[in-house]
Amino acid sequence: MTKEEIKQELRRRLRDNYALELEDAGPVELFYSLGELVKAVSNEKWQKTWKNYLTEEQKQVYYFSIEFLPGKLLKSNLLNLGILEEVRQTLADTGIDIEELAAVEKDMALGNGGLGRLASCFMDSIASCGLPGNGNGIRYDYGLFKQRFMDGYQVELPDEWLKRGNVWEIRREGKACDVHLFGNVYMKRLANGKLQPVGENQTTVRAVPYDTGMIGYQNGIVNTMRLWSVEIPASEEAKYQNLTQRRTIEDLTAVLYPDDSQERGRLVRLAQEYFFVSAGIQSIIRYYKKLNLPWHSFSEKIAIHINDTHPAMCVPELMRVLMDENGLNWEFAWDITVKALSYTNHTIMAEALEKWPIHLMKQVVPRIYQIIEEIDRRYVLSMQGIHPEDLIQRTRLLQNDQVYMAHLAIIGSHSTNGVAKIHSDLLKAVVLHDFYTIYPERFNNKTNGITERRWMQLANEPLSKVMDKWIGTSWRKNPKNLKLLLNFQDNEEVLKQLRQAKLVKKAELADYIWETTGIEVATDAIFDVQIKRLHAYKRQLMNLLHILRLYFQIKDHPEIDLTPRVFIFGAKAAPSYSYAKSIIKVINETAHMINTDSTLQGKIKVIFLPNYNVSLAEKIIPAADVSEQISLASKEASGTSNMKLMLNGAITVATLDGANVEIKDAVGNENIYIFGLTEKEVYNYYENQDYSSQKIYEEDKELQRILDAFIDGTIPNVEFEGREIYDSLLKFNDEYFLLRDFRDYVQAQERIDLDYKNWALWQKKSLANIANAGAFSADETVKAYAEDIWQIEPIFAHTEKEGTTNGSHSI
Structure with missing residues (x-):
């Protein structure tokens, strides 16, 4: 135009x-x-x-995710x-x-963090790579929550993102379908001897899709992200006489992750998971029937991807629709299901691998439970005589009165992948080793990626212009071409322009900090950034311990030569995660203590920006000098903020965890600050049970002073929270080994302080990070999924094979 x-x-x-x-x-x-x-x-x-x-009749992938975080x-x-x-x-x-x-x-804040943002990067990349793909999720009435701080505490407010409507979506009422929950299901024998499930006293809800176009990068392709909203069917209206009764239905798509600390919250959450799975599977089946193809061709035209365990009920739901509604026998339906489905595991932490009580699943999704029970029975039978009995029992779906959802996803699909090399290796060696023993061919790695279109082209226009000037514009379509920047690592003019681009974004962020918090920060300071979910294993607390160390150093020695530093946090804690909320309180009180102390001469400032979301990330990431990726080795599956910060020239201080390992390999040891325990050393502690945080505390006087600050009144207004944190580190033996890694972390931070003083050296490190960031493009990740797991082809390649002159003309 x-x-x-x-x-x-x-x-x-x-x-x-x-x-x-x-x-x-x-x-x-x-x-x-x-x-x-x-x-x-x-x-x-x-x-x-x-x-x-x-x-x-192009094969398409349907990406099921309970979270999508597109941002604006x-x-x-x-x-x-x-x-x-x-x-x-x-x-x-x-x-x-x-x-x-x-x-x-x-912001379309329909996610909590990395899982949802990854799903949205994939939607962008699938379309931009010309791949036929669709998203399938939930249209939550409210985003996760709007975070505010009151007296240093996190307060959760409703995120009314739909208040003015959503200009990008299209309501497709004609594609709505019914989803059945609760009640009772029994098997009725028909005249031909077959059994037919019959539902009694079920609750029927209407799933209405709202579609948003996922626009490919300047290639003419627009794919679909379909989000489902719940409504009461017209035929059921009479059942709901008052607002309270209606809310029981409408709550299904009200909020992401209903509080599951109570039985009602767990019930809503399970129903929510089945709701979007059932609606999505029904939509796929309806499309497949339009093709008028036999059922045995299903997996040749359809790939269904389970993003984490939340959509694991895709397995029994596809079985249900194939058998109950289309008359296929069990064996045929199971063969189709396994061939069509694939699963990404996003965690190695046992508490994050979903398990649902059997009694709850029987109550909420009775027919689905029947199918799960039969999958479990047949799985056990099929493995007997092939694998040891104890191995079979450890891998079955039903154990300890619970349904193991990861087991369901693995057994019911043909591919299980991790999201970084170390993560996938740990799945095979430790977390899912039993399944790897049984299905070694199903396991593979697909390291996560990000879309540089949002995280550089949009978020950092000054840096993008430097790229265009010196390496041309090919990187905009092929991020791997950022490598061309390595030709200029000794060019002083390029280094100066990179530095200037960073200063522009730092000045913008400094203005935002002033407008938001009233705190003035200097742009010549190191902007040290940790932005991610607030969780103990991500170790925001260790960052705080280092801040307190610097605080005491400056108080004791005002003349100390420290490069000024601004520590920037962005993080939400789950509403029911009290320990994480205590860490937020203590960081905020420490920030207030430091930011109002004029004797520190502005050498350190601490900024906790509220309501971290995609839009705020777009402000923080381009301005960052240092990227904090300090989770305990073996806990972070991959991370993607590490990639976004790297792309924008921040230098990573990191443990050898998640994708940090691959970032180190890409940029070289000299362009990253690695510290801390390795994954093997962590597991040695677990095996030998010989870790003692108390011993470390007793042998380190400086660390004693830092930890005592939590309980001796040094940090004001944290009497309860400070004691909780202090006890977690000493009385409960420091679950995530902060004290063990602390000294190594301090040394890494001291190297950062020294290196930053040499601007040319620092800019060379920054350049190396930018130049090597193309390896972590989501475009490359989805191409690997497409080739290895989904077996889908770009529309361009497909039409060219069919003999058309140009793929773009066919769309």
């Missing part, structure tokens, strides 16, 4: 929808009018893409359509800043 066409379309939409002229419209009216314009452009491509998939889509959609600059200039010509419009949009 030309600038004039854009302006005319905007004018028309403003008149039609708001009875306003362009010159009189405010940011809200402009945003929604521009959104409608963008959607009109993309909808045509979307329709052509879908028609092409249908006529070509306006600038992303404009970029991917190739009209961002035209729209920016058109608006500027009329005195409008596109950033004002972007600020109107609410």
Whole structure:
């Protein structure tokens, strides 16, 4: 579109929808009018893409995830359509800043952290790589929660992201389907001797899909992210006489992760998981039937991916639909299911591998439980005489009055992958070793990735312009071409321009910090960033111990030569995770103590920015100098903030955990700060049971002073929280080995302080990180999934094989 066409379309939409002229419209009216314009452009491509998939009978992947974290889509959609600059200039010509419009949009905060952001990076990359793929999730009425701090405590407020509606979605009422919950299911024998399940006293809810176009990067392809919302079917309206009764249904898609500390919360959460799985599977079956193909071809046209254990009920639900609704026998349905399904494991922590009480599953999804019970029975029978009995018992689905959802996902699929090399190795060697013994061919690794379109092209335009100037623009379509930057590692002008780009983003973040917190920070300080979920294993607490060490050093020796440092945190704690919330309180009180102490001469500041989400990450990441990736080795599956920060030139201080290992291999030891226990050393402690945090405490006077600060009144207003943390480290023997790694961490931080003083050395390290970040592109990750697991092909490659002149013409 030309600038004039854009302006005319905007004018028309403003008149039609708001009875306003362009010159009189405010940011809200402009945003929604521009959104409608963008959607009109993309909808045509979307329709052509879908028609092409249908006529070509192209195999498609359906990516089931309980979380999606797309963030804001306006600038992303404009970029991917190739009209961002035209729209920016058109608006500027009329005195409008596109950033004002972007600020109107609410984050689609339909996730908690890395899992949801990964799913959204994959949606972007699948479309941008020309791959036929769809997302399947839940359209939550509220985002995770809006985080505020009151007296240093985290307070959770509703995130009303849908208050003004969502300009990007299309409600597809004609694609709605019914989902059955609760009640009782019994087997009725038919005249032909077959058994048919019959449901009694069931609750029927309506699943209504809202589709959002996932626009590929300047390739004409638009895929679908389908999010399901619950409604009461017209036939059931009479059952719900009051608001309280209606809420029992509407709560199904009200919030992500209902509080499962109570039975009602667990019930809602299980029903929620089945709801979006059942709706998604029914939608897939409806599409497959349009192809008029035999059932044995199902896995040749359909791949279903289980992202973590939340959608593990895809296994029994696909079985249910194939058998109960389409008459297939068990063996045939099972063969189809295993061939079509694949599973990504995202954790090695036992508490994160879902297990549901059998009594609850019988109550919420009785037919699904019957199928799970039969899968378990047949699995045990099939393994007898092949594997030892104790191995069979350890790997079965039903144990200890619980359903093991990871076991269900592994047994019912053909592929199980981890998300970083060390994580996948640990799955095979430790966490899922029994399954690896049984199904070695099913296990593989797919290291996570990020989309540089959002995390550099959009989030860091100053750095992107430096890239364009020195290495050309090919990196924008092929992130691996960032490697070309290595040709300039000794070019002083390039190093200066990289430094200047960083200072621009630091100044922007400093302004935001001032506006948000009233605290002034210096842009010549090291911006030291830790942004991720607040969890004990991620060890935000160790970062705090180091901050307290610096605080005491400056108090004791005001003349000390320390590079000024701004420590920046962004993190939400799960509402029921009291220990994590205590850490937030103590960080906030320490921050207040430090930020108001003029004797520190501004050498350290501590900033905890509230309500960490995608949009806030886009502000913090480009400004970061240091990336804190300090989880205990063997606990973080992969991490993706490490990749985003690396891409933007931050230098990582890290344990050998998750994808940090591969980042180290990519950039070289000299361009990363590695410290701490290795995974083997951690497991040695577990095996030998010889770790003593008390001994470390007693032998280290400085550490004693730091820990005592939690309970001796040094940190104000943390009497309860300070004692809880102190006891966790000493009385309960420091579960995540913070004290063992602390000295090594301090030494790494001292090397950072020294190296940062040499700007050229630091910029060379930063350059090496940027140049090697293309290896962690989500484009490369989804290509590996497509080839190794899903067996789907880019639409371009497919149409070229069929003899068309150019794949782009076919969409």
